[in-house]
Amino acid sequence: MSDVRRSRAEARVHQIETIKSTSRRLMAKSGAPALSLREVAREMGLVSSAIYRYFPTRDDLLTALIVDAYNDLGASAERAMARCVEGDPRRRLHVVAGSIRRWAKRNPHEYALIYGSPIPGYDAPELTIAAATRVTLVLATIVADAWRGAEKGVRAVVDVPIHDGMLERRGFERVMPGVPDVTRARAIIVWSQIFGFVSFELFGHYKGSVRNTNRYFDFVVDEMANLVLPTSV
Amino acid sequence: MSDVRRSRAEARVHQIETIKSTSRRLMAKSGAPALSLREVAREMGLVSSAIYRYFPTRDDLLTALIVDAYNDLGASAERAMARCVEGDPRRRLHVVAGSIRRWAKRNPHEYALIYGSPIPGYDAPELTIAAATRVTLVLATIVADAWRGAEKGVRAVVDVPIHDGMLERRGFERVMPGVPDVTRARAIIVWSQIFGFVSFELFGHYKGSVRNTNRYFDFVVDEMANLVLPTSV
DNA sequence: TGTACATCAGTGAACGCGCGTTCACTGATGTAC
DNA sequence: TGTACATCAGTGAACGCGCGTTCACTGATGTAC
Numbered sequence: 244m245s246d247v248r249r250s251r252a253e254a255r256v257h258q259i260e261t262i263k264s265t266s267r268r269l270m271a272k273s274g275a276p277a278l279s280l281r282e283v284a285r286e287m288g289l290v291s292s293a294i295y296r297y298f299p300t301r302d303d304l305l306t307a308l309i310v311d312a313y314n315d316l317g318a319s320a321e322r323a324m325a326r327c328v329e330g331d332p333r334r335r336l337h338v339v340a341g342s343i344r345r346w347a348k349r350n351p352h353e354y355a356l357i358y359g360s361p362i363p364g365y366d367a368p369e370l371t372i373a374a375a376t377r378v379t380l381v382l383a384t385i386v387a388d389a390w391r392g393a394e395k396g397v398r399a400v401v402d403v404p405i406h407d408g409m410l411e412r413r414g415f416e417r418v419m420p421g422v423p424d425v426t427r428a429r430a431i432i433v434w435s436q437i438f439g440f441v442s443f444e445l446f447g448h449y450k451g452s453v454r455n456t457n458r459y460f461d462f463v464v465d466e467m468a469n470l471v472l473p474t475s476v
Numbered sequence: 477m478s479d480v481r482r483s484r485a486e487a488r489v490h491q492i493e494t495i496k497s498t499s500r501r502l503m504a505k506s507g508a509p510a511l512s513l514r515e516v517a518r519e520m521g522l523v524s525s526a527i528y529r530y531f532p533t534r535d536d537l538l539t540a541l542i543v544d545a546y547n548d549l550g551a552s553a554e555r556a557m558a559r560c561v562e563g564d565p566r567r568r569l570h571v572v573a574g575s576i577r578r579w580a581k582r583n584p585h586e587y588a589l590i591y592g593s594p595i596p597g598y599d600a601p602e603l604t605i606a607a608a609t610r611v612t613l614v615l616a617t618i619v620a621d622a623w624r625g626a627e628k629g630v631r632a633v634v635d636v637p638i639h640d641g642m643l644e645r646r647g648f649e650r651v652m653p654g655v656p657d658v659t660r661a662r663a664i665i666v667w668s669q670i671f672g673f674v675s676f677e678l679f680g681h682y683k684g685s686v687r688n689t690n691r692y693f694d695f696v697v698d699e700m701a702n703l704v705l706p707t708s709v
Numbered sequence: 710t711g712t713a714c715a716t717c718a719g720t721g722a723a724c725g726c727g728c729g730t731t732c733a734c735t736g737a738t739g740t741a742c
Numbered sequence: 743t744g745t746a747c748a749t750c751a752g753t754g755a756a757c758g759c760g761c762g763t764t765c766a767c768t769g770a771t772g773t774a775c
Contacts, residue, residue: 251717251771258718274596276509279761292763293719301762360592361679363507372684379685401702409691411684428695431685435696436665438681439672446594448671451605451644452612452664458642462661463668469634470699484738484750491751514728525730526752534729716772727761732754739749 259297261287266308270352275305276362302365309367310374312353317377319346324381332389333468339381340437340464347441354445358438379434380418386430386471387419393473398423400474426471433467492530492540494520499541503585508538509595535598542600543607545586550610552579557614565622566701572614573670573697580674587678591671612667613651619663619704620652626706631656633707659704666700 249257265286270278280301284291298304323342327335347354357375361367390397405424415427422430440463443449444456453459482490498519503511513534517524531537556575560568580587590608594600623630638657648660655663673696676682677689686692 254718274509274593276507277596280763281761289718290720291761292721292765295763296718355593358675358679358681360507360588363510367680375681376684403695403698405695406688406691409686409688409695411687414685428692429699431682431692432669432696432699435672435676436669439668439675442591442672442675443668446591447600448591448608449664451609452647453642454644455639455642458639459661459664462636462638462642463665465636466662466665466703487738487751512728513730522751523753524728525732525754528730529751712775714773714775716770718768718770720767720769722765722767724764725762728759729757731757734753734755735751736753737749737751740747742745742747 255297262294262297262304263307263311266304267350267353270308270356274352275308275356278305280304305362305365306368306371308353309357309371312350312357313371313374313377315350315353316343316346316357317374317381319343320378320381324384329388329392332385332392332472333465335385335388336382336433336468336472337461337464339385340467341460343378343437344441344444344460347445351445354441358442359446382434382437383418383430386426386433387422389472390419390422390426397473400469401425429470433471436463436467488530495527495530495537496540496544499537500583500586503541503589507585508541508589511538513537538595538598539601539604541586542590542604545583545590546604546607546610548583548586549576549579549590550607550614552576553611553614557617562621562625565618565625565705566698568618568621569615569666569701569705570694570697572618573693573700576611576670577674577677577693580678584678587674591675592679615667615670616651616663619659619666620655622705623652623655623659630706633702634658662703666704669696669700 262283265283266278269282269286278301280294280298281291283304284294294304298307319342320339323339324335327338329335347358356362402423402425405428410424410428410431415422419427419430440460444460449456449459495516498516499511502515502519511534513527513531514524516537517527527537531540552575553572556572557568560571562568580591589595635656635658638661643657643661643664648655652660652663673693677693682689682692
């Protein structure tokens, strides 16, 4: 692999990939805030200044890692979604939520990078937003599809009036058309709950109250399904 | 204040307080991972090694800050709870949840210290657990009181069987006696949801979907109340 | 197909900085008799 | 109440380390004619 003849452009892409994967490996040891360009270079057998041929600054490397993490998580949710049919929205929610949780447990430091405390002194640029949206879009699609597939006249279990200015209307009209306002608002609860659960589990806050986290996660997802899926009655 | 004559013991307590409050101030600038003993000493007009008279190591200072943060948050939830009567559990939940959220917005870096990503290379010792439990105890008490106050025969809105080994029974029997299993499990959802909300709000994940976070928070707490409070019918 | 020049990856030395922790010390405060 | 000794807060110098970033350089790869 490593002594293959490559064009300059190919070699460049390859080095960028190596820098990022080395960074990911180092992050797994001591976390994102401690990630150091010099250590990455050392690991790769390069002199520290060589990294600057590829990333003009440490923040740019972090940004690339963040975008990659969002995309990786998003892609894994999309794949999970693709593996199950539209007809059973409850199962879909379980499968997708499970894939999010599994990704987080497989990549705890990348999860912390995007859903943990912001790194001091670092501002995420706008371009991370598109990548961040992918996973939420998958969740929204499950709800939207479920309501599209439901019979006319079906209503949310408990309806309550939703104030006009509470949510950003624009996005919701596009992503969840025809879904009642209250269910849109509850979809955000579901989203927060999934990531709240994963954070609590990963960061150790369930110690002492939840014993079987797998079973408990199933329970939580079921409750969340009850909150946003149309009842068949 | 500062040139008052003090006994050695008083002076010691005072210096420890000053070190911690200086650390909190510095954390607010650049976050916990970047907190440095030398900078704390510099801010206090001391030589860096002087700090070691009070904290044998940087980790011990961090531990003290973590314990303080948990206690401060716990105390503020307890005070909020004390300000409202037992008769109206929904209002109680709103008041306490609001106090948690307000504390987090007032002390974002201390919040990140205890509910954000764990600090790499630092293990929280056992003694943080008792302090961490205070705020959750307040939430549990609201639910327990509501069920004790409810008429006999009231059931959770939607009952589902709960597997025996899912939760750690011991704590729940003591803290929420007489509350149905399914409601105990849902109480953990409520707890996760409140902190999930606060984390998402603080770390910027609601940008683009929630416009009025105050109103949305009220909505979320109402939904959570529906989940765990006995219905009066 | 061959040559001349431009591009670019990687080097090595340096700048200026900050960190946690140790240690022998001085001098003030507290304690036992 | 006074003295002798122990305790302890704070000093200042040092150890050994790591960091991000810049810059002039060498030598290999690519491109235009």
